[in-house]
Amino acid sequence: MTTFSFEVFPPKTDAGLVQLAEAVAELEQLRPSFVSITYGAGGSSRDRSFETISTVARQGSTMAAHLTCVGQSRADLDDVIDRYLSLGVSHVVALRGDPPEGIDAPYAPHPDGYTSTAELVAAAKARGIEHISVSGYPEKHPQSPSDDHDMAILAEKAAAGADRAITQMCFDTEATIRWIDRVRSAGIDIDIAPGIFPIHSFPAVARFAARCGASMPAEVAERFAGLDDDPDTTAKVGAEFAAQQIARLREHGVRHVHLYTLNRAPLARAVTEQL
Template sequence: MTPAPTERLSRNGAARDISVSFEFFPPKTEESEKSLWECITRLLPLAPQFVSVTYGAGGSTRERTHQTVTRIVRESDVPPAAHLTCVAASKAEVDEVAQSYWDAGVRHIVALRGDPAGGVGSKYEPHPDGYAYSADLVAGLKKIGNFEISVAGYPEKHPESRSLDEDIDILKAKVDAGADRVITQFFFENDIFLRYVDRVRKAGIDIPIVPGIVPVHSFKAVSNFAARAGASVPDWLAQRFDGLENDPATRQLVASAVAAEQVLDLRDRGVTHFHFYTMNRADLVYAICHLLGLRVPAAA
């Protein structure tokens, strides 16, 4: 499953410095595992900078995340990034997981506080013997090994933050603890992301800020996800998907157009790295990468 070199072309065929990364979630069933690996096999030849594998609320998918990440290490040359959270685990338990990743050859962690173990609507409570917040987790990981560490950023602020300024202060604490990259929550209005980048830079944060992009496979599902994540869904987006609930073919075409407009506009405004929340579905993401100019050589 070693990916072939990828040609990166601009509209006029010239070389262009575009890179991508992909996020997957670990499978829950044998059937979903097959779908996941079909997705991974389809996307890895695009030579992503890295691929990340999520971690369920309260660490509920710890073993499946570990199995997926270590298999990517064994079967490809693409660096995997394992999600790791603070929720419902002591420092010793989290450190053990991190050490097991290091021993398996994983050198990149996406460090997150994590959702409350009680689910949506419940209050986050730090584990009494655990890392309280993601900045603490970042610092702890750096003591275990020289991990590359990505952290989350929220262009419209985290739902629990009182203001965007407070949210950026929290981000700065993560960077000061050793974070190497910010991957943002998804958004649909590019101006929101670009204004966020400006404010983050003014706060003295100079590490890469990568936009998170979610293709709209299901408008209802993405709307529900956005409500939980504190991301706004503009009226124009709802109008584009209106009436397509029972028309998957047209919905797919509209989703392609929406995502293409977003990423091409960001590219034209200077963005060179895109992080795609794949939902373990490859075709739409692959098409968007094609529009960005990524090509798999014919020999592959």
């Protein structure tokens, strides 16, 4: 049996929050292990993240709130952790975060901030967060010098107290399987949740994948050829492909997957129905 978690993001408007509440209510019917909520570090984005957590909480969901090092002091992040705890959040997804200028820009830690995800993990654990997920990169982080460097960073995060790695989206399922094998060979004892991104619009997802360093295999592109103006068929093919990815991962012993939903509950439901 495969268990699921779903990722949603804070909408920018009050109307979007209403729509998100409806989407989460639909996702809850699929009995996810948790719903993760992405995080905007500054100003109104930060406030909207807290509003989203409250919205998701009202649906009865088990929540995992994102937490990023970028652009924030240790004191700011400690305050965010404490506020999460006050809202009933006991699971965070701890991330370094991308520079405001984009993923290709050099990363510089806040002068008073945590210098690495491992430091953030240790701080969250010390302040009472029970479960901590971190990121994993089957195709290497775009700014990493090597696969070995990536693996060393993951080992540091696990040693600091992380208990799960959620992978970056990956459309090359065999690459994900090879990465899982490398993690196990490295002796890193951490749960692994492959990140699955159901394709709702091939051009948009392909552009996003390229910015994140995720490859788009030619055979995947061929499935969506000629469908750019046919959203219904695109969604159907996207659900079928995501389900095939999950089925292949299940053959390799994976029992939990994380779906990046883009707040689109019907597409996530279609994936689970395919299974």
